[in-house]
Amino acid sequence: HQELTQATIVAHFRDYQPEKFSGQGDPRIVDEWVQGLEMIFEVMDCPDRYRTLCAQIQLTGDARLWWNAYWSMRPGEKEGCTWDQFKELIREKYYPSYYRADMERQFLALTQGTRSVDEYGREFTRLGAFVPDLVGTEAKRAHHFTDGLRPAVRHNIVGHDVQTYARTVAIAQELDASTRLEAIQTPAQPVAQPPAQPKLLHHRRIRRRGSSEPLLTTGGPVPDKYQFVQHVENTTVENALWARTSQQPCGRQQARVFAIDQREADQHPGTMSGMIILNDVHVYALFDTGATHSFISRRCLEAIGVRSTIAVDPLEVSLASGRKIVTDAEATDLSLSIGGRILITDAYVIEMRDFDLILSMDWLT
Numbered sequence: 001h002q003e004l005t006q007a008t009i010v011a012h013f014r015d016y017q018p019e020k021f022s023g024q025g026d027p028r029i030v031d032e033w034v035q036g037l038e039m040i041f042e043v044m045d046c047p048d049r050y051r052t053l054c055a056q057i058q059l060t061g062d063a064r065l066w067w068n069a070y071w072s073m074r075p076g077e078k079e080g081c082t083w084d085q086f087k088e089l090i091r092e093k094y095y096p097s098y099y100r101a102d103m104e105r106q107f108l109a110l111t112q113g114t115r116s117v118d119e120y121g122r123e124f125t126r127l128g129a130f131v132p133d134l135v136g137t138e139a140k141r142a143h144h145f146t147d148g149l150r151p152a153v154r155h156n157i158v159g160h161d162v163q164t165y166a167r168t169v170a171i172a173q174e175l176d177a178s179t180r181l182e183a184i185q186t187p188a189q190p191v192a193q194p195p196a197q198p199k200l201l202h203h204r205r206i207r208r209r210g211s212s213e214p215l216l217t218t219g220g221p222v223p224d225k226y227q228f229v230q231h232v233e234n235t236t237v238e239n240a241l242w243a244r245t246s247q248q249p250c251g252r253q254q255a256r257v258f259a260i261d262q263r264e265a266d267q268h269p270g271t272m273s274g275m276i277i278l279n280d281v282h283v284y285a286l287f288d289t290g291a292t293h294s295f296i297s298r299r300c301l302e303a304i305g306v307r308s309t310i311a312v313d314p315l316e317v318s319l320a321s322g323r324k325i326v327t328d329a330e331a332t333d334l335s336l337s338i339g340g341r342i343l344i345t346d347a348y349v350i351e352m353r354d355f356d357l358i359l360s361m362d363w364l365t
Contacts, residue, residue: 023063283356291360300356
């Protein structure tokens with residue numbers, strides 16, 4: 001009877017066509033995958049003792065190998081693994097603590113800025129999904145949401161004695177619309193223009209354009225999570241650009257890259273991965289000290305709304321595996337926010353499975 005019940009539950013679970021999980025790619029995927037499974041379990045009213053069984057069936061590739069290896073060293077314990085234990089194990093493996101800390105930092109640093117309340121709310125909800133402890137109650141959620149609003153809106157909300165998050169958002173939308181309307185109706189006062197900033201030398205359209213908060217974390221074997229950001233902050237843009245002025249294209253250019261997927265990156269100590277902002281979109285990037293050029297995936301181009309162009313000189317890229325690929329597609333004038341700076345750079349287009357962007361670091365040396 002127990003086997004029949006178990007088989008019935010698994011079959012019912014599969015009717016919902018749950019996502020598979022391979023352990024590859026953006027660390028955010030694991031939390032999205034777990035949340036998707038929990039929604040299915042709630043709808044089908046799945047007993048806790050069967051949730052781990054259903055979830056492990058969806059593991060593929062590296063994730064399945066890891067899961068089997070983990071329990072092979074703990075004979076007799078697998079049957080007692082609860083759903084909460086499963087979530088803790090897989091998050092610790094594929095959603096590491098340094099990444100969670102970075103998402104928490106991004107959430108706590110989030111402000112409305114020039115965005116509408118709706119736009120700010122969408123980003124608040126997205127980041128809030130990664131920090132459930134900070135938004136676990138209505139009061140906490142409303143407090144953090146209010147704290148990031150523009151001062152003109154935030155100060156007015158404080159006097160409303162709001163009790164729920166939904167009500168907080170509704171009042172913020174009304175106040176935001178009102179303040180924006182006032183700004184439109186009020187004639188702008190002339191302001192003195194600041195003196196023009198001196199232009200920086202540039203090569204391949206890499207130049208300093210401003211500043212922003214660093215949003216990078218590093219992974220893999222790098223011991224210092226902020227090593228790359230500190231290196232950027234201690235490196236002048238002029239020196240970085242000077243290092244590249246000797247690179248003159250001539251016919252088919254030769255290029256190399258250490259890794260184009262997560263597995264290859266994990267095998268090379270000269271790589272770091274993390275979330276950065278590219279054209280105002282968060283993307284998953286690999287910083288490759290062995291790469292001679294920067295690369296971007298077609299999927300990422302579509303996400304940021306940029307079209308590629310035909311490069312003057314095709315690029316022949318040598319991979320760590322010994323394979324070579326040729327590309328003549330290039331994306332230019334990409335806006336990259338990292339290390340407290342905004343850089344405009346170019347990247348060749350290649351197919352990548354796990355990363356949105358691969359950045360070479362020769363211009364930082």
